[in-house]
Amino acid sequence: MAFGATRIARQMLGRAIAYSEYGNPKQVLRCIQYPVQHCSPEELTVRFLASPINPSDINQIEGVYPSRPSMTTDLTPNTPSAVAGNEGVVEVIDVGSSLRDRWEPGQWAVMSTTNLGTWRTHLTTKPENLIRVDQYAFHNVQEAASLTVNPCTAFMLLHSAVKLQPGDWFMQTGANSVVGMNILQLARHFGYNSINIIRARPDAESLKERLRQLGATYVITDEELMQRSEMKKLVPKWTENNPPKLGIDCVSGRTATEMSKYLANSATISTYGGMSRQPLGIPVSLLIFKDLRFHGFWLTKWKDEQPSKFRDLVIQMQEYYRRDVLHSPDVDLVDVDANAEPADFLKPFTDSIGAHGKKVMLFHYDN
């Protein structure tokens, strides 16, 4: 306890990436400083070890995401603001007096809810906003930091709409997305077979090989998918006439429509993204005569409705990391000096937004 108490007694200044109006993140984000609060008997004070930048974080700042944090004057007395970010892993640094039988400094935790604002150094909060994790379950800190969004989404997409049996087939678009790669690792664990669609690109063959290593059974490009006469022969051959019962889609547009044609009667297509920025075009005959069912999956909504099941799911994903079922996704680690001047604290965030590839911000503390 002295450990945490000592730190906070120094009247430490936390830093957070916040915004007071919606818009282009490079324009509306700023770094604010705030005194790290002493925690009340029922609270914990934590510091962030790593926080990913997810596409939905950007959409929130732009004001185009349906779930958003409230803007408050808690940290910015003059102008209400919200701290950006929704995911991250923290280390407990101070424990409220009534919580000391259950928590101790050094414990790692992840967020149990969205909109807590994770692009920051310090947070004083109630323990119900956190889920304890075991730092030794993970291969590295970025796995823990990315525990609550992508692997959970991957698991739910594979398991919530259709009950697959080992040997069953599914198809997915955007198979090289982080969720797509988590899906492949989980599918290998459960013995599901998959036909995976990636965008045609110069390095398609090496990407195919990488996805097969993660667990993909077959990988094709969207251009190959469009070769209908060829695909109509290949899919039944690959699946031995056991057509995919589940489609998982994060691309939408023509790719998703085309994928639907290879699914089994009464299959479900679960959509979790629309990278093509095109609507999903569904031929009516697929709905009526093939009985395909289309719905979307949004983890934020599900976890708001099922908070206890979400906690169980996070712990289950942690166990998959521990048992080597899941491995770190391909991410770029970006160093952030927790003691930097505000402009220097802000810069790695704004530099990372819009850059290619998933970024995880790693906070470095002086002590």
Add this chain to the structure above:
Amino acid sequence: MAFGATRIARQMLGRAIAYSEYGNPKQVLRCIQYPVQHCSPEELTVRFLASPINPSDINQIEGVYPSRPSMTTDLTPNTPSAVAGNEGVVEVIDVGSSLRDRWEPGQWAVMSTTNLGTWRTHLTTKPENLIRVDQYAFHNVQEAASLTVNPCTAFMLLHSAVKLQPGDWFMQTGANSVVGMNILQLARHFGYNSINIIRARPDAESLKERLRQLGATYVITDEELMQRSEMKKLVPKWTENNPPKLGIDCVSGRTATEMSKYLANSATISTYGGMSRQPLGIPVSLLIFKDLRFHGFWLTKWKDEQPSKFRDLVIQMQEYYRRDVLHSPDVDLVDVDANAEPADFLKPFTDSIGAHGKKVMLFHYDN
């Protein structure tokens, strides 16, 4: 019994509208004549009183409908053929000796399965292909003839995807289709409110009034639906912020997409047709953030899977006619002389195909 036996002893010739190849109905349909068979101890011989022409009957003849009758040499020894038509009401004219405790001449019945070929005068068949109906339950013969497709589809569309409560709202496109008008009559019975979309037309106001008389709460044209700023005010006002939980669609295309925007979170859209001949375009955000679910309903598949429930449903619809919940849809009755020469028997069918409005063929017998 003598009644039926006498008739068939005369070596009667039945007439049927049949086809041996798929194509334009006006070109491939022909009238065939066949001896009306004596029924075996386990069979019934029936004559058709009335048979509707449904759009799916046409699609079957064109070869573009997924469910089709087998082509056999039963009636046409030289060239395999199928008799067209799937719906109709019959009168029993002869009863096999082992069935005489349960059936008698004069009993009315409808088809329990599709693909029996109902555009014909006489059929000898097993009783399991028939569902007895009570001729006194109906206001007229066309109600009985149209019992097994449109009212059953209407009931299932209203009840299978979402459990509405009295006072709840739904929306439907193509509200003036026969199914749409059956839906309105049933909705009034169950106390459901509806917003109904029709195609813009010169006589829209009188059609709106007609649909309100059948049970519609509000009726708008597709052009009115597209006035988004107006509709975004009207729908919450009409529904008192109890947005529709169910969308029923037989139009697809832009109209269905637009309708989806006014539905409640987690609403279901049930598609049973695509009159616009456009695919259903679904914005991904409606799937993910609004959790809308899209599926199709096809009565033929449902009844094949649930034959016993289908029989119950048909009898329930009959009771709705008896209790004045349902009334005859707007149909044109077309007289067919059951004893006409083949060319004259064929003509009313080919004249009716492609003509505006739903047609029910009424068979007239000499005796």
